[in-house]
Amino acid sequence: MDRLLSMRVFERVANEGSFSAAARALDMSPPVVTRLVADLEEHLGTRLLQRSTRRLSLTDAGLQYLSRVRNILQDIDEADAVAHSQTTELAGLLRLHAPPVLASYVIAPLVAEFRKRHPKIFIELEVASMREPPIEDFDITLLGTDDSFDADVVARKVIESEAILVASPAYLKRQGTPQRPEDLVQHECLAQKMPNSRSRLWRMWCPENPTQPLDIDIQPVLIANHTDSLLRATLDGTGITSVAMDIVAPYLSRGELVRVLAPWITGRLMMYAALPSRKFIPQRTRVFLDFLVEETRLQNAKAMAVSSSESGN
Known part of the structure; x- marks a missing residue:
């Protein structure tokens, strides 16, 4: 499992409120998005999302995990930007x-x-x-x-x-x-x-x-x-x-x-x-x-x- 990719997909699903919307935003197929979130849940040993035919909601574990994941992904993106600037900026x-x-x-x-x-x-x-x-x-x-x-x-x-x-x-x-x-x-x-x-x-x-x-x-x-x-x-x-x-x-x-x-x-x-x-x-x-x-x-x-x-x- 690509853990970082699964974390990004989970965050996008939580932001979009549905697997299909997250799939469109990430340019992935809905089955791939569903599988990556399921793999993440299996890795963590807990359910992150409550699924129903009408709506998608976060579990308590999902809420806590999403808060940490957002900080982690932001730090990673900032680190990537710093490293990239070292290659591209005249500084x-x-x-x-x-x-x-x-x-x-x-x-x-x-x-x-x-x-x-x-x-x-x-x-x-x-x-x-x-x-x-x-x-x-x-x-x-x-x-x-x-x-x-x-x-x-x-x-x-x-x-x-x-x-x-x-x-x-x-x-x-x-x-x-x-x-x-x-x-x-x-x-x-x-x-x-x-x-x-x-x-x-x-x-x-x-x-x-x-x-x-x-x-x-x-x-x-x-x-x-x-x-x-x-x-x-x-x-x-x-x-x-x-x-x-x-x-x-x-x-x-x-x-x-x-x-x-x-x-x-x-x-x-x-x-x-x-x-x-x-x-x-x-x-x-x-x-x-x-x-x-x-x-x-x-x-x-x-x-x-x-x-x-x-x-x-």
């Missing part, structure tokens, strides 16, 4: 997870504009570097990876970017601008800490000839496992570093950093937004994801335009 808490570099350079700069558009959506951001983040615990988990990404998760690609070489105008004025990749061995380079001594080797590609990478054996003046530190040092004029285009885009647009050795790149990077499930994605998650994709691609396009104009000068 509520949006829980995000991101590694530090993406939290600082991708999520944080977007919060103010997103909140202007959707003031009823509140954001909770958890920042942590984890090899296997708890995707199921968050509405969106940002993942930064290279082009070999093949994880078994529900994920949407946010942006495909390139790692490029940048330096501050002050550094280039002081040390000069490298004209070819081999010139990097004479420059002060800042490198990301990598396993197996890869920090001292930059593999570079030219888009015009991507099948022939060039390995440059550099002598870094700074090696760090923290992108913020490398970027800060680069902005301060310490040297040349490799960084993702979408992260450095605002600095290129403002002229605080300059791309060097364009169109050479040092890698291809992807940013994905992982979701806990394909089903019942809240509307607030959808609008934030669309906003994230739109804004990051716009910033990336601006950075590419700036770096292209610089390389053409």
Whole structure:
């Protein structure tokens, strides 16, 4: 027996005053309505309705049961409405997870504009570097990876970017601008800490000839496992570093950093937004994801335009 359905049918019969009227209101056949009420009575072990050829009335047990049933059904309907609103309304808490570099350079700069558009959506951001983040615990988990990404998760690609070489105008004025990749061995380079001594080797590609990478054996003046530190040092004029285009885009647009050795790149990077499930994605998650994709691609396009104009000068 579907107990909840039987309770709803019983309530409607009591409201309508007849089985036939309840059947029409519920779009059921009268025999089905009669059977569901009978099943409920059998389950409860008591008669809820007094039936006669002229009228239908509630027993004392039926009156007491109907009072409780109405409250229960109202609570269920309200709970359904709350859950439904979480999926359809642009309101509520949006829980995000991101590694530090993406939290600082991708999520944080977007919060103010997103909140202007959707003031009823509140954001909770958890920042942590984890090899296997708890995707199921968050509405969106940002993942930064290279082009070999093949994880078994529900994920949407946010942006495909390139790692490029940048330096501050002050550094280039002081040390000069490298004209070819081999010139990097004479420059002060800042490198990301990598396993197996890869920090001292930059593999570079030219888009015009991507099948022939060039390995440059550099002598870094700074090696760090923290992108913020490398970027800060680069902005301060310490040297040349490799960084993702979408992260450095605002600095290129403002002229605080300059791309060097364009169109050479040092890698291809992807940013994905992982979701806990394909089903019942809240509307607030959808609008934030669309906003994230739109804004990051716009910033990336601006950075590419700036770096292209610089390389053409």
